[in-house]
Amino acid sequence: MLTDTPAPALRRSLAWVGMGQVAYIVLTFLGSVAVARLLTPYDTGVFAIAASTIGLLAIIQAMGLNNFLIREPELTPDLIATTYTVNAMISVLLAMMIVLIGIAGGFFFRDAGVRDVLLVLAVVPIIGQLAFLPNAMLEREGRFRTLALMKTTSTALGLLMTVGFALAGYRYMSLAYSQVGTALVTNLILLVVARRHVSFRFSLTHWASVSRFGAQIFAISGISRMAQRMSDIVLGRLVGLPALGLYSRAASNYNMLWDNIHTIAARVLIVDFAAVHRSGAALRDRYVQASRMLTSVLWPAFLGVAVLAGPLIRIVYGEKWDGAAVPLTLLCLAGVLLSSITMAWEVFIVMGETGRQARLEVSRTIIGFGLFVAGCLHSLEAAALARVGDAMVAQFIYRRHLCRLTGTTPVDLYRVYWSSALLCVPAVAPAVVVMAMWRWSPAVPPAAIVAAIVIGGLGWVVALRQSGHPLWAEVTRLLNRRRAVSA
Structure with missing residues (x-):
């Protein structure tokens, strides 16, 4: 019988992932500040257009084969070897495509820097293919402590390399060189730590089942990735590389919240959801609990950043990045909408409805991409506003199916949203007051911003405690356990 409290194993996994992500956020933030101070919007735009081009090509990797290994009830040596072989073929093909596009990239974008980065x-x-199996198997086993420690270590080294190359005057190439270095470090660590899972055996025995799963996931996430990368390319062509640099800076700050809280928690929860589903139990309790936890953190965080975007961008990155403030605000508003339909992608995979999700995602992506292109024809801010429209489309498309697959009702979710909305009031109110006092100018003194964040954070904590929120209960349980161990 499932309760509203996470299982001990899930709780430990989330705790380790959370601690690892705190370290990752701090390192990423410090690195992004240093790079923003050392590089120009043009340098960032050159790397962003190259990364978007690779992301567009990398849709062939959007087959989620690591999730196939996580989901399958029984893994045989032939099945593992087949998955590895299919992934290896895709990786080699992608590398060849990047080289070919790189040769032509300088002509298309009229900038040799794009070619060099590619x-x-x-x-x-x-490099990534070498440790594909060890990484997937560690996730299947729920060894998130190991994964968190490795990610923190490789991130720290990667950021040091980025700053080092930038200080040495490599400009946009510093980002490319550091990515290669980070990939090498990460995969070498995985090969050593998870050496019992290292295998370079090739097979195509189960190619039909692996390819069928991969094709469905490709249709779901591949078209979404393609639209996202094409959006960056369109923005760079229609509005300019400096504008793309500003948008990329805003998007990186938005992703710092989304990827380091939602995406990482989702990696843990999909393993738990899969185990619950295999046991024959309903997902209702787990899904409601996950929604309540994630929105209670993400909603106040996104809204707080949305309000303080102007001063935060200026204080951290300097006046030359002021143009990233409005896009950041709009992306954070889109994040509030998207986090309210949390775990949609993972739920469809666990419940075996990837075919239906592929059809839904195609519709959403076509509409969202059309909105973004229309925005690019007007301005950078209009392009960012299109992301809010895309999030609204996702709400309309996915909500009914999420309720059906998880066994929840609209009332269940509305209660979650009401609880999280109440937490936002004390968390965000100080930021609103400070911005109003300075007439919403980006020139707010750093001391006032710090005060708004601290007071808002304390208000959020008090609201958690007073409302008896399950997140407060989890934190209290963790602290009591630490005190008991110390005693």
């Missing part, structure tokens, strides 16, 4: 990054897919 040619260097072509080796990353080959």
Whole structure:
């Protein structure tokens, strides 16, 4: 019988992932500040257009084969070897495509820097293939402590390399060189730590089942990735590389919240959801609990950043990045909408409805991409506003199916949203007051911003405690356990 409290194993996994992500956020933030101070919007735009081009090509990797290994009830040596073989073929093909596009990239974008970045990054897919199996198997086993420690270590080294190359005057190439270095470090660590899972055996025995799963996931996430990368390319062509640099800076700050809280928690929860589903139990309790936890953290965080975007961008990155403030605000508003339909992708996979999700995602992506292109024809801010429209489309498309698959009702979710909305009031109110006092100018003194964040954070904590929120209960349980161990 499932309760509203996470299982001990899930709780430990989330705790380790959380601690690892705190370290990752701090390192990433410090690194992004240093890089923003050392590089210009043009340098960032050159790397962003190259990364978007690779992302567009990398849709062939959007087959989620690591999730196939996580989901399958029984793994045989032939099945594992087949998955590895299919992934290896895709990685080699991607590397070759990046080289070819890199040669032509300088002509298309009329900038040799794009070509140079692409040619260097072509080796990353080959490096990543080496530790594909160890990484997937560690996730299947729920060894998130190991994964969190490795990610923190490789991130720290990667950021040091980025700053080092930037200080040495490599400009946009510093980002490319550091990505290659980070990939090498990460995969070498995985090969050593998870050496019992290392295998270079090739097979195509189960190619039909692996390919069928991969094709469905490709249709789901591949078209979404393609639209996202094409959006960056369109923005760079229609609005300009400096504008793309500003948008990329805003998107990186948005992703710092989304990827380091939602995406990482989702990696843990999909393993738990899969185990619950295999046991024959309903997902209702787990899904409601996950929604309540994630929205209670993400909603106040996104809204707080949305309000303080102008001063935060200026204080951290300097006046030359002021143009990233409005896009950041709009992306954070889209994040609030998207986090309210949390775990949609993972739920469809666990419940075996990837075919239906592929059809839904195609519709959403076509509409969202059309909105973004229309925005690019007007301005950078209009392009960012299109992301809010895309999030609204996702709400309309996915909500009914999420309720059906998880066994929840609209009332269940509305209660979650009401609880999280109440937490936002004390968390965000100080930021609103400070911005109103300075007439919403980006020139707010750092001391006032710090005060708004601290007071808002304390208000959020008090609201958690007073409302008896399950997140407060989890934190209290963790602290009591630490005190008991120390005693």
